[in-house]
Structures are given as structure tokens and as C-alpha cells.
Amino acid sequence: MIPVAVLNMHYSGLGIARSLAPHGVPVFGLGSSRGFPGNHSRYCTYVPSPDSLLEPAALCEFLMRFADRCDDRPILLPTRDHDIEFLLRHRGVLEQKFRIPLAPTPVVEAAMNKDACFEVAAGCGITLPRTFTIRDSTALRELEGRLTFPVIVKPLYAREWRRPGVWERVGQQKAAMIADFGALTRFYAGIEDVAPVASVQEYIPGGDQQLLVFGSYCRPGGVVRAYFTGRKLLQDPPLKGTGLVIEGRPIDTIVDQSRALLRALEFSGISEVEFKVHADTGVPYLIEVNPRHWDQHHLGTVCGVNLSLELYRDLAEPRRLSSPQHDEPPPRQDPGAVRWIAEHDLFHHLLQAALRRDGSWRPALACARGRRTYSVFDRHDLGPGLRQLRNTARELRRMAANRLRAATTRNRRMPVSRRT
Numbered sequence: 001m002i003p004v005a006v007l008n009m010h011y012s013g014l015g016i017a018r019s020l021a022p023h024g025v026p027v028f029g030l031g032s033s034r035g036f037p038g039n040h041s042r043y044c045t046y047v048p049s050p051d052s053l054l055e056p057a058a059l060c061e062f063l064m065r066f067a068d069r070c071d072d073r074p075i076l077l078p079t080r081d082h083d084i085e086f087l088l089r090h091r092g093v094l095e096q097k098f099r100i101p102l103a104p105t106p107v108v109e110a111a112m113n114k115d116a117c118f119e120v121a122a123g124c125g126i127t128l129p130r131t132f133t134i135r136d137s138t139a140l141r142e143l144e145g146r147l148t149f150p151v152i153v154k155p156l157y158a159r160e161w162r163r164p165g166v167w168e169r170v171g172q173q174k175a176a177m178i179a180d181f182g183a184l185t186r187f188y189a190g191i192e193d194v195a196p197v198a199s200v201q202e203y204i205p206g207g208d209q210q211l212l213v214f215g216s217y218c219r220p221g222g223v224v225r226a227y228f229t230g231r232k233l234l235q236d237p238p239l240k241g242t243g244l245v246i247e248g249r250p251i252d253t254i255v256d257q258s259r260a261l262l263r264a265l266e267f268s269g270i271s272e273v274e275f276k277v278h279a280d281t282g283v284p285y286l287i288e289v290n291p292r293h294w295d296q297h298h299l300g301t302v303c304g305v306n307l308s309l310e311l312y313r314d315l316a317e318p319r320r321l322s323s324p325q326h327d328e329p330p331p332r333q334d335p336g337a338v339r340w341i342a343e344h345d346l347f348h349h350l351l352q353a354a355l356r357r358d359g360s361w362r363p364a365l366a367c368a369r370g371r372r373t374y375s376v377f378d379r380h381d382l383g384p385g386l387r388q389l390r391n392t393a394r395e396l397r398r399m400a401a402n403r404l405r406a407a408t409t410r411n412r413r414m415p416v417s418r419r420t
Contacts, residue, residue, distance in 0.1 A: 003074040007079055007083045009031050013038050014375070017041050018381065021043035021044065029041070037387040041384050054164075056089070063076070064093070064094075067097035077293065079292065082159050084112070088109075101269050102269055110265060111271070117265075120261065130202040132201075135196055136192065140185065152200075153178055153200055154201065156197045169194055173237065208233060211275070211277075212276070213274050213296075214254050215230070215296075218269060218271065220266075222262045222268070226305050226306075227255070227305065228303050229254060230248040231251065233247050245367040250333055267289075267291065271290060298340070302338050303334050305333050341372055343375060
């Protein structure tokens with residue numbers, strides 16, 4: 001069978017391996033982070049490799065050598081925005097020896113660029129949050145008096161804030177919620193020299209549970225072959241962070257809009273379309289399109305819609321596309337609810353909530369109840385879970401040592417009378 005090479009074995013990469021390997025597909029996990037739990041999965045062979053962000057030229061050379069070891073051209077799958085940027089830049093070379101199931105480069109760029117994507121969405125009649133793109137402080141000053149706060153500030157391309165030196169400047173967050181114009185000016189002043197292009201977007205009222213997702217695999221031309229829907233239950237930080245608990249369930253309200261957008265983009269491949277439902281009006285607003293596998297895509301497999309397998313079968317069996325008689329009915333999502341849980345991140349979220357002693361751990365823990373699947377732990381694939389436990393134990397030891405050092409330092413600085 002055609003082998004699959006996955007860039008980075010974090011949640012997305014591990015989900016790909018668990019979606020494909022049980023069907024006999026050989027999966028190779030390529031990455032520079034040797035400590036990732038996914039490297040220890042029985043469903044993939046881990047191969048240390050350069051990183052697409054830090055060493056793109058070295059990774060390109062490595063991949064060409066890797067492909068020479070395979071009997072057939074492998075399928076190469078990205079799991080991060082930086083992987084996509086790398087593949088688009090080196091596509092002409094890599095496609096000589098790999099199958100790269102990405103849409104044409106202009107289509108991928110249009111999906112990732114928030115301005116271009118919103119322009120296509122507007123043509124489809126999809127409701128959009130009011131958004132301004134700024135490129136310098138002069139453009140920002142022109143917005144004074146035109147914005148309704150709070151606002152959400154994001155990069156025009158999600159990958160821009162993930163770069164070394166920028167990620168620290170933005171507070172290690174993929175979006176920032178700003179309360180007033182003064183705070184917005186100060187925030188932008190801190191990033192203008194390293195990431196000047198940013199989107200300032202109106203805040204859509206509602207909590208994490210108002211965030212809806214449409215995950216799909218499209219055939220060329222934007223034809224949706226398979227899809228599933230769900231909603232976010234918990235993010236950290238709230239409203240702008242990483243999803244910790246995602247619930248897969250049928251949600252009809254975003255299906256037609258998502259199909260129309262992907263068709264208008266002429267998209268092909270795996271994607272996640274995200275909406276936020278206005279808490280007062282119930283209208284879904286488009287937030288973004290993620291044109292690749294994302295952290296929670298394996299939830300679809302658990303819900304009966306294996307997007308990775310649909311993509312693989314189309315590449316491995318071209319007659320499915322050329323001869324409809326060889327095709328099968330698309331998979332349908334199970335009607336019941338299933339929750340995907342990033343257990344490591346949820347544990348840290350609960351721990352921090354417990355240390356704050358504000359009771360916020362209770363609703364967070366309630367989100368994890370019901371039928372569920374985990375990002376790492378799987379009784380049929382114990383290696384990643386055991387590695388996760390080892391990593392967590394190390395982190396807890398470091399946290400305890402840091403707290404002990406901080407307490408000791410405070411005690412030494414305290415006057416003798418107060419210590420007594």
C-alpha cells in the first residue's frame with residue numbers, strides 16, 4: 001500500500017496514524033520533537049527529521065532522501081500552518097517524489113488569508129464579523145472611534161504569530177482580546193516591528209460553546225465527499241485559545257454555508273471551517289478556514305467519518321474519482337454526541353483552576369463527562385499514553401521545584417520578626 005509520511009506527531013499527526021494504520025496503511029511520523037507521545041504509537045514508525053519552520057532547506061533534502069527509500073511515491077501530509085508554508089514553497093521539488101494532497105497554491109493561500117477568504121465568503125452570503133486589516137500604526141490610528149470594543153486581534157495568516165520572536169511578543173496566544181483603544185495601541189506597538197499586518201475583528205458575543213466546526217474532505221473543485229460537525233465546549237484561554245474539549249454532534253445550521261464556501265474556493269483536501277454563533281441573534285458568523293488536518297480531526301473517525309481514509313482511498317484508487325460506479329456512498333456522522341479531550345492540557349487547566357481556588361474547575365470537569373475519546377490515551381495504543389504520563393510527571397516535578405524555590409526566596413527576604 002502507498003505509505004503516508006506525516007509532518008509532526010502531535011495531536012493531529014497521532015490522529016492521522018490512528019485513522020489510517022488500522023486499515024493497513026503504513027504510516028511514518030516525521031518530526032524533530034523526540035518527546036512527542038505520538039512518536040511512540042504502534043500505528044506509526046517514528047523517523048527523526050528537521051523541522052519545517054526552523055530548518056526548511058534541511059527538511060526538503062531529508063524528504064527527498066526519505067522518498068528514495070520507498071517503493072512507491074508516499075503521501076505527504078502537513079499538520080501545522082508552517083508545514084503548509086513549507087510545502088507550498090518547495091512543492092515543485094517535492095511533488096517529483098511525493099503525493100501532496102493540497103489544493104492548488106492560490107486556493108490554499110486564499111483559504112489561509114483572512115481577507116481573501118472573507119471576500120469569497122461574502123460572495124456566498126455568509127455572515128462575517130466586522131474586520132479591519134492594519135499594516136502600520138497610522139492605519140491603526142485611523143480606526144479610532146470606528147471600533148466597538150472588545151475586539152479580537154489576529155494575524156492575517158495564523159502562522160505569522162507562531163514564528164520565533166513573535167510568539168513571545170504576542171503572549172504565546174493565537175489571538176488577543178483587547179478591551180479599549182488605548183490597550184489596542186499598546187499591544188500593536190509591541191508587535192509592529194516583527195508582525196505589522198494584523199486583523200482587528202469585532203467580538204461576537206457568546207462563550208466557547210458558541211464555536212461550531214465543520215470538518216470535511218473535499219474532492220477537486222470543492223465537492224464535499226465526507227464531513228462531520230461539532231462544537232467547542234472548553235478552550236484555554238477562553239474564547240481565543242486552544243480547544244481542550246470538543247463535542248462531535250450533527251449541527252445542520254452550518255452545513256450548507258460550509259459547503260458553499262468550499263465550493264466557491266474550489267477547495268480540495270482536508271479542512272476545518274469554524275463559525276461562532278451570536279449569543280443574542282443565533283446567527284453563525286464565519287471565523288476562519290483551516291486548510292489541513294487540525295488537532296481534533298480524529299473525532300470525526302470516532303463519529304463514523306474517517307476523513308483521512310477518504311482522502312487516502314481517493315489517492316490510492318483513482319477510479320473512485322473517474323468512475324462513479326466504483327464509488328461508495330459517503331460516510332455519515334453518528335447521531336450521538338462524542339467528546340474529544342486533550343487530557344494533558346485539560347489536566348493543567350484543572351490544576352491551575354484548583355490553585356486559584358475560584359471554583360472554575362467544576363464546569364471544566366463537567367465538560368469531560370459523557371462518551372469520549374482522548375487526544376493521546378487509547379487502550380489499543382498504550383505507548384503514547386505512557387509517554388504522556390512520563391512527560392507530565394517531569395512537568396509536575398519542575399512546577400513543584402519552582403514553587404519551592406519561590407517560597408524559599410520569599411522567606412529569606414522576609415524580616416526575622418515576621419518569619420517567627
